[in-house]
Amino acid sequence: MAEREVDRSVSQTVKAQLALRDQILSGALRPGERISELQAVETTGASRTPVRMALVRLEEEGLLEAIPSGGFMVKAFSERDISDSIELRGTLEGLAARFAAERGVSARELEPLKECLAAIDELLRQVPISIEAFSSYVTLNARFHALLTELSRSPPLIRQIDRASALPFASPSGFVMAQSALPEAQQILIIGQDHHRIVIDAIENREGARAEAVMREHARLAVRNLRLALRNRTHLDLLPALALIKTATD
Amino acid sequence: MAEREVDRSVSQTVKAQLALRDQILSGALRPGERISELQAVETTGASRTPVRMALVRLEEEGLLEAIPSGGFMVKAFSERDISDSIELRGTLEGLAARFAAERGVSARELEPLKECLAAIDELLRQVPISIEAFSSYVTLNARFHALLTELSRSPPLIRQIDRASALPFASPSGFVMAQSALPEAQQILIIGQDHHRIVIDAIENREGARAEAVMREHARLAVRNLRLALRNRTHLDLLPALALIKTATD
DNA sequence: TGTATGCGTTATGTATACAATATAGGGGAA
DNA sequence: TTCCCCTATATTGTATACATAACGCATACA
Numbered sequence: 001m002a003e004r005e006v007d008r009s010v011s012q013t014v015k016a017q018l019a020l021r022d023q024i025l026s027g028a029l030r031p032g033e034r035i036s037e038l039q040a041v042e043t044t045g046a047s048r049t050p051v052r053m054a055l056v057r058l059e060e061e062g063l064l065e066a067i068p069s070g071g072f073m074v075k076a077f078s079e080r081d082i083s084d085s086i087e088l089r090g091t092l093e094g095l096a097a098r099f100a101a102e103r104g105v106s107a108r109e110l111e112p113l114k115e116c117l118a119a120i121d122e123l124l125r126q127v128p129i130s131i132e133a134f135s136s137y138v139t140l141n142a143r144f145h146a147l148l149t150e151l152s153r154s155p156p157l158i159r160q161i162d163r164a165s166a167l168p169f170a171s172p173s174g175f176v177m178a179q180s181a182l183p184e185a186q187q188i189l190i191i192g193q194d195h196h197r198i199v200i201d202a203i204e205n206r207e208g209a210r211a212e213a214v215m216r217e218h219a220r221l222a223v224r225n226l227r228l229a230l231r232n233r234t235h236l237d238l239l240p241a242l243a244l245i246k247t248a249t250d
Numbered sequence: 251m252a253e254r255e256v257d258r259s260v261s262q263t264v265k266a267q268l269a270l271r272d273q274i275l276s277g278a279l280r281p282g283e284r285i286s287e288l289q290a291v292e293t294t295g296a297s298r299t300p301v302r303m304a305l306v307r308l309e310e311e312g313l314l315e316a317i318p319s320g321g322f323m324v325k326a327f328s329e330r331d332i333s334d335s336i337e338l339r340g341t342l343e344g345l346a347a348r349f350a351a352e353r354g355v356s357a358r359e360l361e362p363l364k365e366c367l368a369a370i371d372e373l374l375r376q377v378p379i380s381i382e383a384f385s386s387y388v389t390l391n392a393r394f395h396a397l398l399t400e401l402s403r404s405p406p407l408i409r410q411i412d413r414a415s416a417l418p419f420a421s422p423s424g425f426v427m428a429q430s431a432l433p434e435a436q437q438i439l440i441i442g443q444d445h446h447r448i449v450i451d452a453i454e455n456r457e458g459a460r461a462e463a464v465m466r467e468h469a470r471l472a473v474r475n476l477r478l479a480l481r482n483r484t485h486l487d488l489l490p491a492l493a494l495i496k497t498a499t500d
Numbered sequence: 501t502g503t504a505t506g507c508g509t510t511a512t513g514t515a516t517a518c519a520a521t522a523t524a525g526g527g528g529a530a
Numbered sequence: 531t532t533c534c535c536c537t538a539t540a541t542t543g544t545a546t547a548c549a550t551a552a553c554g555c556a557t558a559c560a
Contacts (some may be wrong), residue, residue: 011543011544012543012544012545013543013544031312035510036512037512038510038511038512041534045546046544046545047297047545047546048512048543048544048545048546049302049543049545049546050544050545052299052303052512053302053303053306053511056303056306056307056310057306057310060306060307060310060311062406063308065382068553069512069551069552070511070512070513070552071511071512071555081404081405081406083407084404084407085406086347088345088406088407088410091341091343091345092338092342095337095338095341099334109336123527153332154330154334155332156312156331156334156335156338156414156417157338159312160338160410160413163410163413164406166405166409167479194478198331218458261513261514262513262515263513263514264516275510286540286541286542287541288540288542290540296514296515297514297515297516298512298515298516298542299516300514300515302542302543319520319521319522319523319542320522320541320542321542389529416514429560433544488521492551
């Protein structure tokens with residue numbers, strides 16, 4: 001046991017946090033399950049102190065829940081928790097878009113978003129969209145949302161949006177993955193792209209209320225589609241994060 | 251050093267967290283200042299492990315910032331950070347009010363809010379308001395906001411609102427304290443009470459959009475008043491949390 | 501047979517020792 | 531005199547030992 005191979009490129013705490021988050025989101029740890037520190041020490045390769053720090057961070061992140069008698073367990077989410085989180089994120093992104101519009105954004109700052117938009121347009125020209133193109137779409141979409149958030153130039157707001165995206169399915173990538181299971185997936189992506197185009201236009205023309213409204217609409221649609229997607233779970237079995245959603249009977 | 255008096259009623263981690271937060275908000279630790287773990291160990295009475303856990307929690311809370319080379323420093327906030335945080339909280343509370351209105355709230359659930367409202371009305375009947383009555387007002391106002399948040403019945407949203415209230419001045423009590431320095435303080439409190447009354451009415455009548463709008467207006471007014479209050483800082487010298495706001499020159 | 505109590509095991513909470521890195525200060529050279 | 535480098539010190543990151551509390555199981559008694 002003297003042999004403990006240590007990766008010094010990142011801190012042990014970060015390594016443990018990433019490993020544990022992965023275990024949670026991949027479903028290796030089931031919701032409600034108590035996380036044993038010793039077990040985590042074995043699976044992550046870090047010692048107890050960094051593991052504990054990682055557990056505290058993951059609790060603050062919302063993926064774990066402290067057990068009153070001590071220790072942590074994996075949090076379970078109801079379907080409503082998930083849809084509320086998406087709507088929550090949409091509301092915050094709406095505020096970000098409004099801030100961007102009201103406070104003014106230079107053409108130069110808007111350029112990366114337009115590039116993103118154009119790149120997604122290019123991808124969606126394929127009918128039906130290929131797996132690789134869809135994967136690129138997920139990345140570009142996440143990038144678009146991140147850039148838009150940045151435009152608000154409000155650190156507290158950016159911070160909160162990041163937090164709101166921590167939950168499974170509440171991140172832009174997460175819920176796109178879920179929606180992709182729907183038969184009308186392509187149509188959904190195209191409408192989403194319309195929202196993206198409109199919000200850029202609104203920001204450019206300094207229409208704060210319009211920018212906000214379209215982002216909220218964007219999220220509301222996502223909520224509706226996630227609900228639909230969860231109806232036919234059979235399409236979703238490939239998504240491990242699904243395990244975090246507790247069923248109605250739980 | 252064998253003598254270390256230990257308070258076993260609360261965990262060392264919680265004790266350290268409370269003590270450190272108090273030091274930060276009271277201005278004993280200045281923004282930008284690096285927090286020495288050893289020093290924190292001395293002032294809190296806990297050992298390094300719980301102190302480190304507390305530091306991680308306070309970082310997640312937003313009061314501390316991680317230094318890339320290691321350790322933590324007290325975060326400094328711009329005036330805009332503060333006003334954005336208030337608007338942020340208002341937006342989230344607006345969503346909470348809308349959820350409450352749309353999802354329906356029984357008369358029984360609304361009762362505590364109405365009691366709060368009536369109690370505040372009673373206090374405001376005094377002109378001018380006494381110090382003790384103002385102190386009660388602060389408590390009741392915080393209670394009102396907490397109850398309203400609860401009505402959303404959305405754990406993710408409640409969680410986010412709590413987080414958004416962590417910053418100094420962003421909590422209901424915090425910004426009321428700041429506003430109280432204004433000459434027209436009483437008038438402000440009365441208008442705030444109008445908002446409270448309207449949101450209850452809107453929730454009762456299931457008018458989601460109206461409930462949301464009035465809470466956002468509530469926050470927007472608070473932002474305006476905080477700005478005014480910060481103009482004449484002389485009135486605010488009694489507020490230690492003021493030290494966390496970095497001046498324009500910083 | 502069911503329940504309660506006590507003991508043993510196991511896990512977490514805390515403290516501290518050790519390792520590694522960042523920082524500051526002093527000395528030397530240009 | 532100034533700049534750079536080296537060393538010493540202090541502080542953080544990590545590991546582990548110890549203390550304490552919780553949980554489960556078994557046994558005894560009702």
